[in-house]
Amino acid sequence: MPDRVLLLGGTAEARLLADELSSEYDVVSSLAGRVSELRLPVGESRQGGFGGVAGLTQWLAEQGIDAVVDATHPFAATMTAHAVAATTALNLPLLVLRRPGWQEQPGDTWHWTPDAQAAATLLPKLGRRVFLTIGRQGLAAFADTGLWTLARCVDPPDPVPTWCELLLDRGPYNVAGELELLQTRQIDVLVTKNSGGDMTAAKLTAARQLGIPVVLIERPPLPPGIQVAHTTAEVQAWLADRTG
Incomplete structure (x- = not known):
């Protein structure tokens, strides 16, 4: 057996x-x-x-x-x-x-933080239009940044936040699509978790090409x-x- x-x-x-x-x-x-x-x-x-x-x-x-x-x-x-x-x-x-995990490449401007709260504290120093790609858990840490924020999730959080715009979508994503999203929404700083893998890595390539800084939340040990x-x-x- x-x-x-x-x-x-x-x-x-x-x-x-x-x-x-x-x-x-x-x-x-x-x-x-x-x-x-x-x-x-x-x-x-x-x-x-x-x-x-x-x-x-x-x-x-x-x-x-x-x-x-x-x-x-x-x-x-x-x-x-x-x-x-x-x-x-x-x-x-x-x-x-x-x-x-993802590795920084030439042309990247990455800022590592230990958690979502530290990422939220850093954001006002880096940009004014934020693209959050951390999933629906942990969004509350960014509620008081005072910055315009687009949050992409697979499913809507409960309760649905009123302080950001929600984009409901599921990967995999491609570079062309991520470039269009970052440009049309005038994103100037990206926040993500260091999840690794290929399904959602296109946003990092797009940010590199556009010179957009990235805040990465480190993995828990x-x-x-x-x-x-x-x-x-x-x-x-x-x-x-x-x-x-």
């Missing part, structure tokens, strides 16, 4: 990994369910939370899970912390899949001692090594 693997997903890498592992493992993908139109992976999946560390620990034990792969978003720090605690309690192997992979191939090798 194939090993049973819990894949904490919601990212493009998680969907790809579910497809790659489906022929050799009994994979269950878990999705947070925070967007209205989820892109479901191949195979068995579940939606919603587990009920904290205790709920996840109980679920892992009841489902007979043999290994856990955390392929959540790089900013899903709470889920990762819960996965660490639950797998430690059950002595289960855990691997975190994290896509590489991973818990110490956690094994990390950067590609799906590394995950497959890790699982193969564990199962012989």
Whole structure:
């Protein structure tokens, strides 16, 4: 009987990994369910939370899970912390899949900040028309900047903010489209999280070409001692090594 693997997903890498592992493992993908139109992976999946560390620990034990792969978003720090605690309690192997972060290139003007509040404090020094691409969580930190703001989200926040203009859209995006958006809205500063990956990187290329400064929010640190992979191939090798 194939090993049973819990894949904490919601990212493009998680969907790809579910497809790659489906022929050799009994994979269950878990999705947070925070967007209205989820892109479901191949195979068995579940939606919603587990009920904290205790709920996840109980679920892992009841489902007979043999290994856990955390392929959540790089900013899903709470889920990762819960996965660490639950797998430690059950002595289960855990691997975190994290896509590489974006790297500054010649022509970029990047400003790194530790969190959304620090980014909001910095903004008035950099521009007057802001393009926020941090998702709907954390928008409130920018409510009092006094700057004209365009916020792009997949789904509208609840409650819907009145201090900014909302643009509801989902990637992947291309450079031509991002250039047009930045120019037509007269954006002069971009704010984003260091999510990494190709789906939303076009905005950085567009900002570089237009000479627009970018404020990047750093990723939360991973818990110490956690094994990390950067590609799906590394995950497959890790699982193969564990199962012989």
